[in-house]
Every structure is written in structure tokens, then in C-alpha cells.
Amino acid sequence: MPEPEWLTDDEQRAWRGLLQMTARLGNRLNRDLQQTSSLSMADYDVLVQLSETPGGRLRVFEVAEYLQWEQSRLSHHLARMQRRGLVVREECTTDRRGAYAVLTDAGREAIEKAAPAHAATVRRTVFAGLSPDQVAALEAITTEVLSRLDPPF
Amino acid sequence: MPEPEWLTDDEQRAWRGLLQMTARLGNRLNRDLQQTSSLSMADYDVLVQLSETPGGRLRVFEVAEYLQWEQSRLSHHLARMQRRGLVVREECTTDRRGAYAVLTDAGREAIEKAAPAHAATVRRTVFAGLSPDQVAALEAITTEVLSRLDPPF
Numbered sequence: 508m509p510e511p512e513w514l515t516d517d518e519q520r521a522w523r524g525l526l527q528m529t530a531r532l533g534n535r536l537n538r539d540l541q542q543t544s545s546l547s548m549a550d551y552d553v554l555v556q557l558s559e560t561p562g563g564r565l566r567v568f569e570v571a572e573y574l575q576w577e578q579s580r581l582s583h584h585l586a587r588m589q590r591r592g593l594v595v596r597e598e599c600t601t602d603r604r605g606a607y608a609v610l611t612d613a614g615r616e617a618i619e620k621a622a623p624a625h626a627a628t629v630r631r632t633v634f635a636g637l638s639p640d641q642v643a644a645l646e647a648i649t650t651e652v653l654s655r656l657d658p659p660f
Numbered sequence: 661m662p663e664p665e666w667l668t669d670d671e672q673r674a675w676r677g678l679l680q681m682t683a684r685l686g687n688r689l690n691r692d693l694q695q696t697s698s699l700s701m702a703d704y705d706v707l708v709q710l711s712e713t714p715g716g717r718l719r720v721f722e723v724a725e726y727l728q729w730e731q732s733r734l735s736h737h738l739a740r741m742q743r744r745g746l747v748v749r750e751e752c753t754t755d756r757r758g759a760y761a762v763l764t765d766a767g768r769e770a771i772e773k774a775a776p777a778h779a780a781t782v783r784r785t786v787f788a789g790l791s792p793d794q795v796a797a798l799e800a801i802t803t804e805v806l807s808r809l810d811p812p813f
Binding site: 512513514517518520521522524525527528529530531532533534535574575626627629630631632633634635636637639641642643644645646647648649650651652653654655656657 | 665666667670671673674675677678680681682683684685686687688727728779780782783784785786787788789790792794795796797798799800801802803804805806807808809810
């Protein structure tokens with residue numbers, strides 16, 4: 508085994524910062540969303556995906572891929588959202604790519620109601636403190652890292 | 661209600677990139693870790709915290725705060741790790757700040773064995789593609805955002 512290549516001190520600080528930011532930001536966004544709407548962050552993430560597609564519908568496996576959730580976790584979550592009237596699951600027996608998740612009118616209304624306060628939290632916690640150069644750097648960094656991970660589909 | 665302040669297109673791209681990067685990177689790191697060690701990412705995160713403190717011990721609530729986990733999730737996870745011999749829980753009846761999580765020799769060995777391959781994955785997926793300026797930008801961004809969230813303790 509060759510000597511392991513550890514992160515440099517600069518990389519280590521950036522890495523720890525990224526891990527802490529991700530954890531703290533996720534909790535803050537979830538908490539604020541639940542205080543200002545009837546949705547959890549998980550609900551919101553599902554509804555965003557559906558609301559941006561024509562007809563508000565996506566294959567369940569595509570939603571799972573995008574959110575990077577296990578199929579079983581997503582199926583359980585969609586079942587709970589269906590009981591709350593936010594989505595419906597449409598089975599598809601003629602196409603082996605399987606079922607669709609479809610946004611309902613109530614689901615669209617819920618995300619449209621939740622979105623302004625959520626966007627305000629994202630702006631206040633993330634973008635209000637960043638310069639345009641930092642926003643551009645953040646996009647470039649995420650694009651580079653994503654290119655090194657598996658493609659989404 | 662004032663008109664909501666949506667993100668600009670640039671901010672939106674950076675934000676979506678950050679969400680996608682976080683989700684995909686978390687899955688990749690977890691998968692690679694499980695292929696090269698006996699640990700999950702959750703195990704690893706707990707062991708890192710403990711391994712960096714004198715005596716390998718921290719209050720359970722401090723670990724929860726750092727990882728941003730609910731106390732109940734952490735308690736269940738620590739119980740499973742204790743059954744695997746990686747940590748022990750030391751009750752503390754005289755101090756109301758409560759129990760400690762303590763690293764065992766087997767826990768220290770497990771993280772020392774897992775760390776080189778994990779660091780190599782982080783380097784390959786994140787830092788190998790970033791310039792020193794981008795690493796500095798990432799640290800500055802995370803520092804700024806963290807300053808806008810609650811302090812860790």
C-alpha cells in the first residue's frame with residue numbers, strides 16, 4: 508500500500524466547513540420550513556421536482572435518482588404524501604420503467620405557498636453574505652465536483 | 661406581504677448545484693466507505709468526533725450538536741455501535757450534562773483503518789479538481805454561511 512495522501516490543512520478546513528455547513532443548513536431549512544408551512548424539507552424536495560416538469564409528473568425512479576434516496580425510502584414517503592393529498596401514484600402496467608408520481612392541485616398549492624418563506628431563508632442564510640464572485644465560485648465548484656460523480660441518469 | 665425576493669438565476673444555479681453535490685457526494689462517500697471498511701458514514705462521523713478529543717470522549721449532547729442529529733437518533737446509533745464494540749456509553753449520575761460517549765480501542769482501530777481510503781475518495785471526488793483559489797473560496801463561503809447559522813454550542 509502506498510502512503511495515504513491526506514488532505515492538506517487548507518483542504519481539511521474547507522472540507523470540515525462544507526460538512527458543518529451542510530448539516531447545520533439542512534436542519535435550519537427544515538425547521539424554518541416546518542414553522543412557516545405544512546411541509547418538511549423532504550416533502551418540499553419531492554414537490555419541487557414534480558412542480559417543474561410538464562404535467563407535474565415524473566417516474567418514481569427518476570425522483571429517487573434526483574434526490575439520491577433509496578427507492579424504499581421514497582416509496583414510503585410518497586405513500587405518506589399521497590395520504591395527505593399532495594401527490595398521487597399512478598401505476599403503469601404497460602411500461603416496465605414503472606409508476607409515476609404526480610403532483611395534485613393541493614400539492615402545487617402547498618409548494619407555491621411554502622416557496623416564498625423558504626427562498627427568503629435560503630437568501631438570508633446563504634446568499635445575503637456572498638459576493639457575486641463567491642456565488643460564481645460556488646457554482647463552478649459544484650459543477651466540477653458533480654462532473655466527478657456519477658451522471659444523474 | 662411584500663413581494664417575495666426570489667434567488668437570481670446565478671444564485672439559483674449555485675444553490676441547485678450545492679444541493680445536488682451534497683446529495684450525490686454523501687451517497688458516494690457512504691458507498692465507498694462501506695466497500696472499503698466495516699463502517700457506515702454515520703459510524704465514521706461519530707468516530708471522527710471522538711477520536712479527535714483527549715481521551716476519545718465527548719458528552720453525548722455535544723456529539724449530537726456537532727453532527728446536528730436528534731438526540732434519539734444518536735442514542736440509538738450509539739447503542740448499535742456499542743454492541744459492535746466501537747464505543748461505550750458512560751453514564752454520569754453526578755452531572756446533569758449527562759452521559760459520555762467514549763471511543764474503545766477497537767473503535768480507534770476501525771477509524772484508523774478506514775481513514776486512508778476515505779480520504780482518498782474525498783480527494784478524488786472533491787479536491788483533485790479544485791484549484792487552491794477554489795479551495796480558499798470554499799472555505800470562505802462555508803465560514804460566512806456558518807456565521808449566519810446558530811453557533812455550535
